[in-house]
Amino acid sequence: MEAALLFPPPWAPWAPPYSIALLAAQAKARGHRINVYDLNIDMYRHVSEEEQIYWNDAYVNKWDSEEAVATMFEKHGNYIRKYAKRVASSRNAIIGISVSSASSLFAMEVARLIKHYDPGKYIVFGGPDCFRAEEFIGILQKSVADAICTGEGDVAWGELLDMFARAPEAIESVKGYVFRKGQDFVDTGDPDVIKDLDSLELPDYSFFKLKKYTIGGRACTMTSRGCINKCAYCSESPNFKFYRTRSAENIVSELRMLVDTFRSKKNPIPFVNFSDSLINGNIRVLEDLCERIIDSGLDIRWGGMALLRKEMTPQLLKLMKKAGFVEVMWGLESGSQRVLDLMQKKRFSIALAEEIISNAFDLGIDQYVNFIVGFPGETESMFLETAGFVVRHAHKFQKIGLPIMEIRRNSKVYDCPDDFSIQDPTAQLDWVTNDGVNTFALRKERRDYLSLLVESRLFDQGRY
Template sequence: MEIALVQCPLWDVEKPPLGLAYISAILKKNNHSVFPFDLNAELFSRHIGEEYRNYFDFELWKNKDRFRKIPIPEGFWEKAAQRILDTDPGIIGFCVQDSSFLASMLLATKIRKMDPSRTIIFGGPDCYLSKTEVILSSGSVDYVVRGEGEETIVELIDSLENSKDVSTVCGISYKNSKVMHNKDRSLIKNLDSIPFPDFSGLPLELYKAGSLPFMISRGCVNRCVFCDNWMFWKYYRFRSARNVVDELKHQIKKHKNHFKGTHVFVSNDLLINGNPKELYMMCDLIIKEKLDIRWSGFAAVRNDMTEELLKIMKQAGCIYLNFGIESGSNKVLRDMGKKFRREDAERLIRITHKAGIGVVTNWIVGYPTETKEDFQQTIDFLVRNKEYIDFAAPASPLIILGDVQENFIKYGIFPGKESRMHRFFNRNKPLHSHWQIKGNNHKIRQRRKLVLDTIAYKNDLMTYSSAIQNRVRVNKEGYCADIKLLNIPSGLSEGDEFEIEVNVKNKGKTPWKKVKTKNLNDITAKGLIALGISLLSKDRIPLENDLGRGFLSKQIWPGESATVKARLRAPEKGSYYLKLDMVREYIGRFSEIGSEPLWVPIIVEEVS
């Protein structure tokens, strides 16, 4: 059977969707023809372009009122629906997340109107039991796959293709005069039995990072009360180290042209260290089999994360770990259901830093039991460990999910207006602004977020990669950064990767200074300005597939110089420009800090 698989926005634009690739693989294994459509990548790469940052906001795509105001190009959904129908699929499957739910429903409705004969199936993490009523009542969707989808989708399609009774298919919901929920399907015990994800057919050239996602495990060993991700997967399962490494080798061989020189993989796991022993074995195999890869992922704070394990992870190509620390208060950590204390988190991020692995931290402000004193302990933690943290993700005011959502009265939470209680607590996942308790409301949480983010900015822990072209003017006499290319290797072929060193000298006549503004989001970190470089065409258009960016994490005073390295890919023969740019999008304009960039042409004659 011909089957179309669809990923709608909003989702990751850096790498292809892993869930869709897994479903594609299992369907192909069962002799179905699959036509994948990543409309998210298409929209942001081909239509919205440089403005994508304004609309890459998950809350924007989850809110009905705000979703309607997104300036989608005219006819985008209609053309997408027609392209999907042109493949003549018997079944159209949507991979649905909470951020892609509204767009998926919109497109499914358009397809249903254009051709009511097509069977439309929803599946994914946003297809939980209580939401199936909303999905199926729309009349645009025929079946909902709940939970893990590989075995369910194969059995469902077999039943439809052979006119079997679907009432025996576990893990689905459907409408038959009323909404029917078949019993849950048992989870796949042996993850090694699942075929490797199949990314073929996806527009790999559109993904900006040149990386691929991979999965070591499903589920989580923890049960944080504010989280619902572990609820979807129910319990923790892991793949064997041998199976994971075999997949990495398979993807490197199959998608050699997708990687931009270095083979980069990003874990989609809730945590990569749920089984430290298997993680060690995976790293050992990567080293023994000499895989030239770089990889990263989320990790839990655990006392059995040893220096020995982190050392071999670094040797195996781990470049950074993202830790959900969330709070610097032991009381709040306990109330969250965390299995560690702040002292454990400090120990782990310090030995991770010592091992040469980048440290990323996540924070939640405004937890129901968080007091002013608890919040101050979070600030103290961040400042005390700033030397060991490479990036502090923007603080997140608590979004009511997981057990906190299911039992919000137990946590002393009251949504405020009754209409909001009905809308957000009874029908959909609530946004963080729609709840309050004494001493903790939306304004307080936003204030705490701003304070924590500002402290992170001032300590250079929030360096975003941005190259916003309209913020940069060029060649202002007397205020420029002199960029000089020191070396271009000879004998390059188009697409070859090479490393360059750029010497940056500040020729400005006045020191860089703080931006004078009342908006704290525009504060320039005192003494800490982050810079980047990018490669542009002779028309000074950024080269999307040949982008190199390096970082300087210190201020360059007038008369001083610094050197930054970057990896580039050999372009076609001709003139190209290397541009200096601010990396943090919150800093403001170059004119506000006393210097302007200078674009210097690179003449490449060796590349044919």
Template sequence: MKPKILLAQTPFWNINNPPYTLALLAGTLRARGFDVIVRDYEIEFFHFVRPKDRELWEQESSQKWFDDGYVRDFVTTNYADFVEWCVNDIVTSGADFVGFSVKVGSRAFSLILAERLKQVSPSTFVAFGGPEMYQGVRRYLQAYSFIDAVCWQEADASFPAFMERYERNPADPGPEPGWAYRRASDGEIVDGLPIAAGPSLDHIAFADYSDFDFDRYRQPHSMAMILSRGCINRCTFCSEAPAYLKYRYYPGQRIYDEVSRYVSQSNVHRPARIFFNDSLLNGRLESLDEFSDLLLANPIPGGLKWGGMMLVRKRMTDAMIEKFAKAGLDNILLGMESGSEKVIKAMKKNFVIADAERIIRKAHACGIAVTVSIIFGHPGEGEAEFHETIRFLARNQEYVSQFLLNTLNLHAESYIGQNLANFGIVPPTETMEWVADDGANTSEIRASRQAVARALLGTKAIDYGQFKPQYALPRSDDRPPIRVTQTVDFTNLAPASAVIGRGWGMGEDWGTWTNAAEAHLDIRLYRTPFTDLVLELDARADVHAQSPDMAVKVSVNGQTVGVLTYGVNDDTDDDGFAMRQVHLPLDLIKSSNRIAISLNLEGDTPLRQGRGPAKLGVRSLRLQPPVALAS
């Protein structure tokens, strides 16, 4: 009798769409005849917690999930009952084998749940896998007695093979490349050693999204998938590429067939959006070109948008970018990491700045939103190289939607981590506190450089809560002022950044969804108001049969001024949009030309009966004189 397998995702990873890893492993294992149960305990937890605690999923608070002590205290003090609910769910499911998909943000919660599960059900086999397992034997299997096995390489290929061994002998499955386990009889660790070569993708099954209800996620129109494994580069700082051995890719027809199946066999909303979670989207340009041709010849019913990470590649021509955009590509993240040719070469990244600027500007011209990633502090980045990067940012900021600003973090499995002395790095006590370049590269210097870029780029700078406030500089007030009666467009390339604050998702070709319980607008006018104003929102609400109504509380400078209501029977245009107005009294807005508006979509009410967070999609806004309200 085949063992029953339960695959689990715990916080913190992603509540925007269902976890692709679980869907992929479920499809792979089911194709080999195994009975698989899938549990996304993160989305369950998000729906379970008190409204005030949902801020932990916001950008400003997300770093708390990386603090094991904080997570353990927060969960055990406030939500021990949820842990017990998860344990009971696993035990009553009858699962023999539980596999946790572990990322750095979900590490602490996974450890809490796995430990408690073993206390309640010692016979349940517990395995950890995922990106956090690259050094899983030492850091997890040897360190925690309640973990029975770790998978640290190519789970979509090695998991079924290990389960076939486990089926024959659960107490001592035998060595499988990419896996290590604790033998039941004597507690000895049996290590299957590394996979010798990257397994072929020819026999990887399609992911199975049948276990997920997309309505429960923040972005029910979106899903994730991957079209390749590994990377064509070996950047010095990267910890991901070494785990994948070699670069492999799907042909364009396979990618198209997967997308078609996922969209047609799930309740993902339309138009669908695919986030390709690959290390790079354009590693095999011929495959991407074929995929685009198929999309143009046979469009996905209901529409499709897609995007992902890309390398700067000379071979990616302007004609290709135009075709990709016509086929639905509307967002890319370029992993540049520096604007200095010298540093780029030191990182072993194979491109030149001229090609980067060409791609950025052509993508922008084609309606593709561009995000650029920058890392400060690679060994060899001196003051001259830093200023080259700052000049690059200044030259290109009008063509870039967001800049991800990071400081270099050392990973033991990266090339730098394996060769500290070659880079002149003094071994750190913590991964962020290393010193290089004869003392000219310290955590303080790296943070100061990040602060300069952050100040230059203003609201286009994203640091995911990693920025240290003590290094803050006055930030550029790059929000252009707007005029009363001016329409502010919320589509992906329009200047909505002039008003958008926290709580908003990525702009799309129709507008922008909120992605938090409270979404903020920071409006800067040309002059201080001298009369009441009316806020007009052209928006559509995420209402449907299960959640037919939604109320949005509007506050101005901290004071509630009205409630916008939406329902499934509202009069809307063909795309579901309707105009709503709210009155802004002069007494609340007369003190300056800045108006802070918040849209509260949930308040203290239950989270829409577990059907997913409330969302408002805004196409545009406008401030009008009060006569607009009367009319």
């Protein structure tokens, strides 16, 4: 059957969306004809240069506002309506739309337009904002979507298309979705967790016009799902159930494909962004990957997020650098050992973190880091320990993020607020401790102070 995948803004305009390339490949392998609409890059190319700043990290959260989305539709309504009409007039029986917290409001309006032009189109939302720990069923309640996928959609998407082609009246039996049924909803649970990631088809980039993207020779991949840590502030581990990784052989086969696809005379050495929660969850696979890249002569540059752990020795860092590893985002989050203990961060100490960061700096690896400001239990003296860490090591980082502590659903802080002396865990950003000391105003003040220390190295996420 014929179906479509639509990717709304905002998202990074520098490379095709990996998730859509992966979903398209799974459906294509099942014999379905897939059409891809990257509305994100099409909108980016449509707006003026002045408006393109809204795709930058410092502005991306502006999209999470009904007023901002309304303004975008006022200025570019004709273009968006024509786009929606083109999607609606196609032969696509099902249209899958990927949504994140920043893109969901815009996506809902586009879905409404598609339904306006063709009420018979079956619209399914998927992506992180549809997870049970995120917006979940609220997506259905606020939109015209017919269903949402509640977890990893690689297999569930193909199964939905199979059923729709074979017996559309039985579509509500497909596992992994919440379906709209009149005024009610039918919840079929979460999709089965894919244990063997090597069994997935490699992403298919034939659906994209690569010249549209802003940085040539740049691609994304994922080598694993989940995280081996269970930090108190994070929902990554519970959302993805358990940690899984692809084999080094499978990853290299994709890297070869990416080099062939993204290499050009202008960009002879592609850069691959590993979008995993962590690239070093399995050290054996990481070492095997590096050795295979070196032995094969594969000429790439790559980077990703990583844990600070004792296995990140100078020898391993040198091996990674030889294999083309050029940048890393460390999962540090605080410069205070006492705060790390409160966060339940394992596997490293501040002393070990300083050693690894210094070794990577000496090797010329570009480094990035976040410091979460105002974790519950962080005292003034603990905060000053982080400030001291920043003063000692800021020069070793390209950019430093300073997110204020937010309470995420499905995290330990959210599920066990009494353990962290939180009054109301549903107050995502404006939470207060039971003693009334740790408030948003205090956290903002501390962030402003760290911003002065970081100066031009600040990675501005535009949220505060």
